[in-house]
Amino acid sequence: MDYFALLDIERRPAIAEESLKNAYFRKTESLRLDQAGADALSSLNMAFRIISNPATRIQHLLKLEFGIAREARIGSDLGELFGSVVEALEKADQEFGSLSAESSALIRALAFRTMDGVRERLVQIEDELWQRERSLLSELGQIDGIWPESPAQCRESLARIAVDLTFVQKWLSEVRERKIRLEELA
């Protein structure tokens, strides 16, 4: 299945959100007017989901263009960040283990100080991940400029960006979930 074709948009590594949304809404409306079945709508919704997320979009693009599925490894600098992400998550989970919403107010108050340290660390990590995501996306924008001329040249860096983005997104959501759970206890 070619999701770019399904949405009637050009195969590119970077796609402006607005134009993607417009294409998706147009298609949805025309499918509904045609009384198309749930199957066609499901495929269209899937296409939008895959294409709107840069990580899955690049993977889909690479598969269509080069027939490859996920061969790249995580970038080495991200590997270092991984260590501190895991550490912060584990620290947070330890704190959750010793505390629950049912604990008495006094015990939660005493834990507040350690919690504050954990929270600060999580915020730091989140910031770092944010920056990483932004720089990956701007790199993606640059590669998108080269793409029309020589797609093959972009292949390796795109594969790496896709993997890195997948990890960064996954970690961000883990970090955010811990932050919310800290809030619940406070």
Added chain:
Amino acid sequence: MSDIVGIDLGTTNSLIGVMDSGFPILIADRDGSRLTPSVVYLPETGDPVVGAPADRMRALFPERTIYSVKRLIGRRPGESEKEEFPFVVKSESGRTLLEIGQRLFRPEEISSLVLKKLKADAEAILENPVDRAVITVPAYFNDLQRQATKRAGELAGFAVERMINEPTAAALAYGLNRLADRSRIAVYDLGGGTFDISILELNEGVFRVLSTNGNTRLGGDDIDRELVRLLKERITGRHPELRQELDNKLFVARIREIAHLAKLRLSTEDMVQVEIPFLSGNRSFSYNLTRQELEAVARPIIRRTRSHCLRSLDDAKLDPVKLDEVILVGGVTRMPIVRQFVAEVFQRLPNNTQNPDEAVAVGATIQAGILSGQVQNVVLLDVTPLSLGIETFGGLMNVLIPRNSTIPCKAGEMFTNAVTNQTAMQIVVLQGERELAKDNWELGRFDLQFEQVAKGIARVGVQFEIDADGILHVLARDTRTGWEKVVELSSAVDVSDEAVEKMIAESLDHAFDDMAERLWTEAVLKSNELLPAVRSAMTLVGDQIEPDDQRKINALVHEVEAALKSHDPPRLKKSNAELDEGTQHLATLLIDRAMAEAAKRKR
């Protein structure tokens, strides 16, 4: 073709509407009311009574008057409610059932009686049969709850044309007059029994849900329950001899009714006089309940909505400042404390232009208009609230459709035989966000049939499809033989009825044996946690409290220590609670201190 009606089937109240020359109109019943209490009174003889007349029976026949049945619909007995209903809730054959007199009812049968009443009201006004409906459900309802709601509609004689999520419906009601707009809104929907938060993007007639979150067991009922507890405490404070009588169901039902009315009035008044005449014999009870007291019991419940709001914002990848409006829906949002709370979380004053009781029904009616073609240029893109997946080897959940995927949607998975001549494989279908399979809802399980071939040769694809109503369909297809089959999910408990019942029986027996022992152990654990905490708190901030308070806390500590030696579980439990209560202000001091320290560090 007959009109399609829109129905808000609420925990507390239900409403019905229809499109009239392009406008959504809500229908009033014979008594002129658009709100039908979702209450059913089943008299010993004669027909069921539905709505306001049934509501008046609540305090008279608590065991025969069913309310808040939405909290039970589509639930498995294992997930029984914390709340005690005055009517009998049973489990049989893995189902939740209500036992009224000698008869057993499924929750959806009770809901269907409410729907039938609404249907009759609409038919009386429209002077035509009405048999097609759009029915709303809480956005965070799972597959089982949706299916049960749909069944309720069918039992009432409706073809259920669409089920629509309540906050999405409210967004339609808000956005219909603003079709040219582009904006992002959040809908905060706190009803009688459920809480939903949805974030939508409105874009020239396209209503796209970006994320949704919630809790299907959180609502105004919980505030009522806490308020009843408070009033009972006040009554026993004044009349300790009434302690026994306060467990009487008739009594509690009366207090509940009075508490509920007081809660409603305290949204606009600062104080109400709670009167319970002839409480016992000729003793009456009168009490001045302040808004502050109500807010003190409501606050922890309302606070529980916060994390859902934050998750929803995260999933939509939005900061609160990027939102254009926050719409309030659900009767509880009339409480000033809820408005303050929402303003704090979303950093803006909420929009209260929508009638919080009616917006959902109006939206359901608009959706009916979209389906019948009366409303054009509106496209609704809703999402599935919960991730769908299957259990993998090792008891983990493998997500196939992530939460907040636009519906309808589908996902496929290919399965093969692990050993030669294997004939079947069991697939367990799950819904939820937890990593471990057992922490999620099990929607059901089914056996996948294989041909008898060598290991790894069989190829059976399974397609999971969530339709526009948010309901799951499963299709299995053998890619080698072309054989195809719609899979019926059998619910987990149906499969192993006896096992489940045995388990429940055993745990009950067991619980009875060592109840006293368990109480004691729990209380000791609590003391062992609390005593060192009090000691460190006293070292840290003890000097900041009055000597009188210090003495009081020391006395409470001694009492806990004495109770520890007594082997008297209720005494230890009570002294723990008193120490906990008596050190609340220490907790506040500690937090203040920690915040001050943190602020210093940041500077």
